[in-house]
Amino acid sequence: xxxxxxxxxxxxxxxxxxxxxxxxxxxxxxxxxxxxxxxxxxxxxxxxxxxxxxxxxxxxxxxxxxxxxxxxxxxxxxxxxxxxxxxxxxxxxxxxxxxxxxxxxxxxxxxxxxxxxxxxxxxxxxxxxxxxxxxxxxxxxxxxxxxxxxxxxxxxxxxxxxxxxxxxxxxxxxxxxxxxxxxxxxxxxxxxxxxxxxxxxxxxxxxxxxxxxxxxxxxxxxxxxxxxxxxxxxxxxxxxxxxxxxxx
Amino acid sequence: xxxxxxxxxxxxxxxxxxxxxxxxxxxxxxxxxxxxxxxxxxxxxxxxxxxxxxxxxxxxxxxxxxxxxxxxxxxxxxxxxxxxxxxxxxxxxxxxxxxxxxxxxxxxxxxxxxxxxxxxxxxxxxxxxxxxxxxxxxxxxxxxxxxxxxxxxxxxxxxxxxxxxxxxxxxxxxxxxxxxxxxxxxxxxxxxxxxxxxxxxxxxxxxxxxxxxxxxxxxxxxxxxxxxxxxxxxxxxxxxxxxxxxxxxxxxxxxxxxxxxxxxxxxxxxxxxx
Numbered sequence: 001x002x003x004x005x006x007x008x009x010x011x012x013x014x015x016x017x018x019x020x021x022x023x024x025x026x027x028x029x030x031x032x033x034x035x036x037x038x039x040x041x042x043x044x045x046x047x048x049x050x051x052x053x054x055x056x057x058x059x060x061x062x063x064x065x066x067x068x069x070x071x072x073x074x075x076x077x078x079x080x081x082x083x084x085x086x087x088x089x090x091x092x093x094x095x096x097x098x099x100x101x102x103x104x105x106x107x108x109x110x111x112x113x114x115x116x117x118x119x120x121x122x123x124x125x126x127x128x129x130x131x132x133x134x135x136x137x138x139x140x141x142x143x144x145x146x147x148x149x150x151x152x153x154x155x156x157x158x159x160x161x162x163x164x165x166x167x168x169x170x171x172x173x174x175x176x177x178x179x180x181x182x183x184x185x186x187x188x189x190x191x192x193x194x195x196x197x198x199x200x201x202x203x204x205x206x207x208x209x210x211x212x213x214x215x216x217x218x219x220x221x222x223x224x225x226x227x228x229x230x231x232x233x234x235x236x237x238x239x240x241x242x243x244x245x246x247x248x
Numbered sequence: 249x250x251x252x253x254x255x256x257x258x259x260x261x262x263x264x265x266x267x268x269x270x271x272x273x274x275x276x277x278x279x280x281x282x283x284x285x286x287x288x289x290x291x292x293x294x295x296x297x298x299x300x301x302x303x304x305x306x307x308x309x310x311x312x313x314x315x316x317x318x319x320x321x322x323x324x325x326x327x328x329x330x331x332x333x334x335x336x337x338x339x340x341x342x343x344x345x346x347x348x349x350x351x352x353x354x355x356x357x358x359x360x361x362x363x364x365x366x367x368x369x370x371x372x373x374x375x376x377x378x379x380x381x382x383x384x385x386x387x388x389x390x391x392x393x394x395x396x397x398x399x400x401x402x403x404x405x406x407x408x409x410x411x412x413x414x415x416x417x418x419x420x421x422x423x424x425x426x427x428x429x430x431x432x433x434x435x436x437x438x439x440x441x442x443x444x445x446x447x448x449x450x451x452x453x454x455x456x457x458x459x460x461x462x463x464x465x466x467x468x469x470x471x472x473x474x475x476x477x478x479x480x481x482x483x484x485x486x487x488x489x490x491x492x493x494x495x496x497x498x499x500x501x502x503x504x505x506x507x508x509x510x511x512x513x514x515x516x517x518x519x520x521x522x
Contacts, residue, residue: 145341149314
């Protein structure tokens with residue numbers, strides 16, 4: 001319950017402040033107005049549509065970035081030569097904010113889905129890649145040596161030692177990456193979007209509908225938290241879940 | 249039963265190892281010779297203890313035999329011995345995310361001819377023999393040090409190795425648990441004999457368990473001492489104490505690491521690599 005104290009207090013302050021005209025209603029519309037705008041958007045089916053479009057973008061973008069990041073981390077862990085060769089280019093790309101690349105991405109991929117996916121991929125690739133690489137590299141070498149003396153083949157070593165040994169780091173990386181993908185949404189939807197939660201916010205800004213901006217922001221926050229909770233449940237995080245029951 | 253007990257002795261002929269890369273022996277300067285033309289023969293079902301000061305090459309020799317480190321020169325027979333070795337390390341090295349049963353099943357993973365039912369049966373038998381049957385589904389983190397090390401020994405024995413290698417297997421245990429482990433090892437050995445080479449710093453352990461004690465210094469064998477005493481051995485007996493004193497003298501005077509004139513069996517050097 002204690003986790004709800006600050007949000008409830010914040011909303012109460014916002015509500016009472018609004019009724020007593022402490023805030024400029026244009027800059028900070030009253031919660032009732034935001035709620036009404038949300039109900040209105042939902043009733044027209046617009047909110048569901050925006051959520052669906054954004055979700056698809058993030059899921060597709062994250063599937064692409066997550067899988068390529070895991071693959072590259074595995075390759076770089078296995079082959080130090082590839083790690084050394086890819087180090088500088090990856091570092092250079094990592095420190096460039098994805099938004100700085102938007103003009104280029106539009107030139108290369110057009111204003112369709114391609115450039116939006118590219119922003120999401122750029123934003124979420126590195127957290128997954130770096131966590132996965134560290135997790136794979138820090139699996140206890142003594143356990144890997146043990147696997148060797150047990151005459152396990154490479155596949156068995158990966159399955160029984162490497163992946164479970166790195167699972168905590170892998171799942172943290174995937175969770176972080178998914179968070180970054182979701183956060184990059186508005187940036188991605190800056191690019192000539194016609195639907196999506198980011199588009200809803202930008203469109204509302206141009207129509208001076210601050211209430212709808214708030215709807216967009218709150219929906220992004222709530223959806224992001226729900227997705228993170230789902231993610232946490234899906235990914236093995238503790239020893240109990242890492243027990244590979246029945247697969248031995 | 250596909251018992252893989254050897255009929256041929258294990259022969260180590262003129263094995264040398266020089267560390268170029270910082271590895272297990274990171275304290276050594278690059279290029280340091282850890283083993284120098286070492287030769288040793290171990291008879292089938294013999295228990296050999298390897299003693300010597302830290303850094304004298306005992307563990308490296310074990311790693312060479314287990315195939316974890318490739319020797320620079322010399323040869324080890326029978327051919328392909330490394331794949332038939334099992335290793336018990338000082339730490340149990342059980343997978344923390346798997347149950348005890350799953351950990352032991354891993355030892356049978358490489359035995360493709362066994363079906364799952366047979367594997368489970370063998371693991372259950374082994375856990376029973378180690379008095380760990382009640383802990384089959386337990387995580388290794390819930391076991392005491394002695395129990396985990398017993399499980400590690402069981403895992404190695406499940407491999408039915410032609411040569412069982414143990415690197416200070418009982419060093420991290422308390423004295424009572426260590427004595428229990430000694431008894432367990434001797435009981436298992438009496439029931440189903442194996443060729444065993446183990447490294448220890450504990451001279452008492454060496455003379456209690458081994459048929460032969462091999463003393464190493466600076467990468468060479470300086471003494472090969474058979475202990476032809478019946479078991480169980482009385483550690484307070486005069487003979488045992490005399491042997492212990494003799495061995496202690498050798499280990500502590502490792503500066504003079506030329507083959508000792510009192511050696512029963514100096515077999516160091518003179519063997520051409522095959």
